[in-house]
Amino acid sequence: MSARDRDWDGVRLHVVTGKGGTGKTTLAASLALALASGGKKVLLVEVEGRQGIAQLFRCPALPYEERRVATAVGGGDVHALAVDAEAALLDYLEMFYGMRRAGQALTRFGVVDFATTIAPGMRDVLLTGKATEAVRRRARTRKDRGARRDTAKAPFVYDAVVLDAPPTGRIAQFLNVNAEVAGLARVGPIRNHADRVMEVIRSPETRVHFVTILEEMPVQECLDGIAQVSEVGLGIGGIMVNMVRDPLLPPGALAAAAEQHVDTEALAQGLKSAGLKDAGQLAGALSGELVEHARRVRMEAEVRERLNEAARPCYELPLITGDLDLPGLHRLAGVLREQGAA
Known part of the structure; x- marks a missing residue:
């Protein structure tokens, strides 16, 4: 618009x-x-x-x-x-x-x-x-x-x-x-x-x-x-x-994370390559946050659909x-x- x-x-x-x-x-x-x-x-x-x-x-x-x-x-x-x-x-x-x-x-x-x-x-x-x-x-x-x-x-x-x-x-x-x-x-x-x-x-x-x-x-x-x-x-x-x-991941990754499909091992390898200590422990914590974020994004999409049913102009503020x-x-x-x- x-x-x-x-x-x-x-x-x-x-x-x-x-x-x-x-x-x-x-x-x-x-x-x-x-x-x-x-x-x-x-x-x-x-x-x-x-x-x-x-x-x-x-x-x-x-x-x-x-x-x-x-x-x-x-x-x-x-x-x-x-x-x-x-x-x-x-x-x-x-x-x-x-x-x-x-x-x-x-x-x-x-x-x-x-x-x-x-x-x-x-x-x-x-x-x-x-x-x-x-x-x-x-x-x-x-x-x-x-x-x-x-x-x-x-x-x-x-x-x-x-x-x-x-x-x-x-x-x-x-x-x-x-x-x-x-x-x-x-x-x-x-x-x-x-x-x-x-x-x-x-x-x-x-x-x-x-x-x-x-x-x-x-x-x-x-x-x-x-x-x-x-x-x-x-x-x-x-x-x-x-x-x-805004979502932090692309749609495909969000859908997988919402179902708890997170490659924690690959995440740990990436963190280790970045020079972070305790990469395995940190990857486990981040995996949990990714799942929570993905489920929140999915819930928000569902309630956004409910708002659309009101058939009124919607304005999204950051x-x-x-x-x-x-x-x-x-x-x-x-x-x-x-x-x-x-």
């Missing part, structure tokens, strides 16, 4: 989910860098309160404020926002009721924490609402301010928004929570807010991407998540397969050893661009 091919033309909200340990936040950040390439402006949103984005970009903990964290290839910018449910609630109260001061008083008494604890869906409403607001937001010039002008034709503030979403196990519930709220609140600001959020989430401009690794449990959870998200009527994007390692730094994120972003995912 050439870099000119784009699987998600017209998509502006990219929701990234995955099982814990698959590198979900890493690939969300890499996707944001890929989408920002060529002079675009992208917002990367975190909703789990882990400050994972700040750690990846080696910057101070993110406040409830949009800040630039990186420059992409070609001069584009990635901004980041760590959404806090309490701060989002204050925005909500001010937007619909003009009650920011009252909301601040409620937070001092712990009412907000109490409300989101007894009604967990309320927290998801606030988090998804902030992300979709960023998708809809349009630029306003000084001339626009104070004047009643139609800004529908104004450019969007962000060319795309990438949402580092909760894990796959609860992604469908997280994204569909506003539909449930809309069903409970028949009229009023809450219903209007829920409708606007779901209008964005259900639109062709939104896609849910799944991160996995080539292991049985993460792949099964990925496939289950795709089925659940499809069931509630949301758009599926791509499958990003992380931490892919394993980067050691601590992941900004150049590593740019490398992953480049791989995504090369495979048409930006």
Whole structure:
């Protein structure tokens, strides 16, 4: 696939989910860098309160404020926002009721924490609402301010928004929570807010991407998540397969090693010729590692076939050893661009 091919033309909200340990936040950040390439402006949103984005970009903990964290290839910018449910609630109260001061008083008494604890869906409403607001937001010039002008034709503030979403196990519930709220609140600001959020989430401009690794449990959870998200009527994007390692042997040798057919004696002779001591003992240890490697490659091929059955674009990202730094994120972003995912 050439870099000119784009699987998600017209998509502006990219929701990234995955099982814990698959590198979900890493690939969300890499996707944001890929989408920002060529002079675009992208917002990367975190909703789990882990400050994972700040750690990846080696910057101070993110406040409830949009800040630039990186420059992409070609001069584009990635901004980041760590959404806090309490701060989002204050925005909500001010937007619909003009009650920011009252909301601040409620937070001092712990009412907000109490409300989101007894009604967990309320927290998801606030988090998804902030992300979709960023998708809809349009630029306003000084001339626009104070004047009643139609800004529908104004450019969007962000060319795309990438949402580092909760894990796959609860992604469908997280994204569909506003539909449930809309069903409970028949009229009023809450219903209007829920409708606007779901209008964005259900639109062709939104896609849910799944991160996995080539292991049985993460792949099964990925496939289950795709089925659940499809069931509630949301758009599926791509499958990003992380931490892919290249085989160390040609196919024939791998097939033989997987069946424990390793010529240990020939291996020992080669090691001895290379001047290594204890060649026989070392050859025995290496034979065991070769068998393990070959069986892992075979298992990965089997689960890769299962992913292909989902009939979604798959993008394979290499394993980067050691601590992941900004150049590593740019490398992953480049791989995504090369495979048409930006």
